[in-house]
Amino acid sequence: MRLPLWIEAKALNVVVFGGGKVGTRRALKFLDAGARVTVVSLEFSDELLKAASASDRLCLIKGDARTIDLDSILKDAHIVVIAVPDEEARRIIWEAAKRNNALVNDATDAEATEVVVPYEASVNSIRVAVTTEGKSGVTARHALQKIVKLLENDRELATMLEALWWAKRYMKSVIPDGRARFPIYFEIERDPRFMEAVRRGDVEEAKRVAKEIIDAHAAGRKP
Numbered sequence: 526m527r528l529p530l531w532i533e534a535k536a537l538n539v540v541v542f543g544g545g546k547v548g549t550r551r552a553l554k555f556l557d558a559g560a561r562v563t564v565v566s567l568e569f570s571d572e573l574l575k576a577a578s579a580s581d582r583l584c585l586i587k588g589d590a591r592t593i594d595l596d597s598i599l600k601d602a603h604i605v606v607i608a609v610p611d612e613e614a615r616r617i618i619w620e621a622a623k624r625n626n627a628l629v630n631d632a633t634d635a636e637a638t639e640v641v642v643p644y645e646a647s648v649n650s651i652r653v654a655v656t657t658e659g660k661s662g663v664t665a666r667h668a669l670q671k672i673v674k675l676l677e678n679d680r681e682l683a684t685m686l687e688a689l690w691w692a693k694r695y696m697k698s699v700i701p702d703g704r705a706r707f708p709i710y711f712e713i714e715r716d717p718r719f720m721e722a723v724r725r726g727d728v729e730e731a732k733r734v735a736k737e738i739i740d741a742h743a744a745g746r747k748p
């Protein structure tokens with residue numbers, strides 16, 4: 526079973542095989558998020574050539590995946606992307622990735638892939654990733670569009686997020702013990718004045734109620 530996780534891309538070394546349409550999209554996605562990316566391919570798209578001359582985190586290696594020394598290229602790799610159509614190359618890359626303890630994103634085989642690159646969007650600081658794990662990318666894209674529309678029209682969520690994000694930072698500054706902070710989030714959430722302000726889209730009132738609750742705890746007026 527695949528787990529959804531959010532991973533800091535700056536911590537990743539990614540090796541992409543194939544510098545065509547899909548390999549380019551993957552390489553640029555990882556690069557834009559901060560990863561160090563190497564692309565191994567017989568030929569490279571113009572986009573990749575341009576990006577490589579502009580970034581020292583993108584390295585292009587011209588070669589055939591079937592014959593190149595994969596172990597030296599993969600020794601520090603965390604994720605290996607397979608975006609070559611060639612079956613034999615795929616098999617050889619999979620074996621080398623496993624020998625080098627890297628996870629595989631196989632863009633040519635949704636069943637085998639260990640890492641899925643989902644359809645993604647961000648609305649008012651809420652990030653969404655959707656996948657059908659290869660059953661139908663078109664459907665995943667439609668699902669994402671529906672979710673985005675829902676979030677865009679939801680003023681309550683945007684208000685709640687702004688107020689509670691502020692409350693979290695404030696609480697961390699006045700209540701040092703994490704275990705003491707934890708139940709207070711739910712106390713704020715249960716407060717009818719807080720929820721009423723959230724429903725009205727009144728960020729300032731929501732923050733005020735949250736602050737009142739936090740201050741009472743910080744002053745030891747509540748158990």
Ligand SMILES: C[C@@]1(CC(=O)O)C2=NC(=C\c3[nH]c(c(CCC(=O)O)c3CC(=O)O)Cc3[nH]c(c(CC(=O)O)c3CCC(=O)O)/C=C3\N/C(=C\2)[C@@H](CCC(=O)O)[C@]3(C)CC(=O)O)/[C@H]1CCC(=O)O
Binds near residue numbers: 634638655665
């Ligand atoms: C999100 C995105 C990220 C990205 O590519 O960077 C992505 N696919 C995108 C586009 C796209 N891909 C395909 C179409 C044609 C329509 C269709 O598939 O319906 C379209 C066009 C479109 O959707 O518009 C074809 C396709 N997709 C996969 C295979 C292999 C297979 O099925 O075995 C085949 C060849 C099928 C065949 O050979 O017939 C597999 C995967 N593609 C995934 C991600 C993963 C989860 C997908 C899911 O949720 O189901 C997964 C499992 C693995 C992975 O690669 O990580 C990117 C959006 C780019 C953007 O938003 O700009």
Ligand SMILES: NC(=O)c1ccc[n+]([C@@H]2O[C@H](COP(=O)([O-])OP(=O)(O)OC[C@H]3O[C@@H](n4cnc5c(N)ncnc54)[C@H](O)[C@@H]3O)[C@@H](O)[C@H]2O)c1
Binds near residue numbers: 545565590609633
């Ligand atoms: N996951 C997805 O979203 C998705 C979407 C469309 C297609 N695909 C699949 O991904 C694969 C790649 O599709 P594409 O449109 O990028 O193809 P493409 O032809 O544009 O690119 C293939 C690249 O692989 C390189 N290559 C081929 N054999 C090689 C080898 N032995 N060693 C090194 N490099 C080699 C080529 O030079 C080329 O740059 C196809 O199998 C396709 O079915 C996946």
